[in-house]
Amino acid sequence: MMDYLAAMKVFVRSAELGTFTRAAEEAGIKVSTVSRYITFLEEDLGAALFNRSTRHLHLTEMGRVFYEKALSLLDDIEQIRSLVPTLNAMPQGLLRIQLPGAFARKHVVGVLGEFLAQHPMIRVEAILADAERDIIEGGVDVALKIGALADSQLVARKIAPNHYCCCVSPSFRDVNGRPETPQALAHRPCLPLGLQSGGTWAFKAAEGWEKIKVSGPLRSDDLECLRAAAIGASGYAVLPRWLVNDDLQGGLLENVLADYEFSSGGEADEGIWIVYPPKKIVPSKVRAFISFFENRYRAATEW
Template structure:
């Protein structure tokens, strides 16, 4: 039986990267049976089993691993050739899939997307927001933004910002309670704590000054797992909060929150943009990486 080998290899690679027939079908806009048939036909054509399938998981055979590595190189090379011949390297075009943390997406990326669309009218952006940390390979996205230290990945990771941990409160709150001079003074102030969005675990506060660095759990009666809601509570005068600087900067600019204990501000996690490695990066990806890097340079100096 004659098969479209390139299409079969493309589907096979997506199955490996997504870890699921159904997720691959959704990503490629195919039926589940079509995805299965592509794999079955490829295995029959090659005369080897590429994937071990159980009801719970998929795993590569030794032959499957070798096939995936060679197929990925082949498909990447083919994509680069096509883009070069079509001029796509010079003109950003096509669908760009982006995945970003909720706070960064809402505060920085989403407001800037109309400008990106104006600059690159032939690119369609499909952006998803969420705080569940998944490998980009699992989500099928072209570009992702991540907060914190990164797990080992096949993606290129470019640091676009380094956050800091900043304590703050509303002007009215500080007028009523006074301004703390040291972290130890915070025990006398109402505090609002942050719960890690996915684990719901309380997040400690971090402080650093010179050679002294420590963390302490806030003595809070209110805990919230959503950064913007935590900020709303602080703006209303509910107490002292600590968050990443990138979540707070616009509120400092508006004057609705005031940074405190600035000389005790501790270094926070890196903010990174991840994208596939390629000697000839598709123009849509290069354009977006450059756009976001400049966006953070402009807004978070």
């Protein structure tokens, strides 16, 4: 189908310039192309737009009505085109963000006020979800994800590491002792992540990642629950540094195997990521969110 908008533009300029030839020269197209555009419009409308003479074009009554409406519509379109870049340059509107619950409560929600103060025309809708969700289907603008990313078409940017450590309360360590190697944890009370019967932790050895089976008096699918249980002297826990770093510095927990890199699963957790749907032009509100949290957490070396 012929480009209706292009045909309208050619029609308007033909009416204003009075000839197909001048309209063609201005548009950089052939006179025959101009003629086809006008014929296309007339056939679509079922009415003649011009009375043609050898030297000049004259609008018919229908042509004058169509000219006024077309001119108004083209002006509106031009205003919209000039407005959109301005709007996109200024971060504004509703920003729907999806966040892992524990990380959001610890490191995101408390600083959203600072982000919103920098961008007062943005409104945030925060969706806390630890389970994997389709952010495109859910209408989410941008999300934070932790760990190894599943294959997807999402754009991903790493903003911080995601290191784990084996920690325990000092009082529990005094009673149960300090393990000298990760393998010793298999024979001590541990707090596995997940609700399946067998807990698996992994640590990095010289030959690569090795797995150990652990068990204990409590298991949970919630990191904050395991943190509280570890502080409450329930057992050894492998937890992310972003969650327990303040507890380690404050003495509530102790890193008992500091020379080893741990994972709560069977492989290394590869980072903390910002992900968002692929678009040719990323909305300014999403760019603002990415910039804010990249700057805030890229230097989080203590994690």
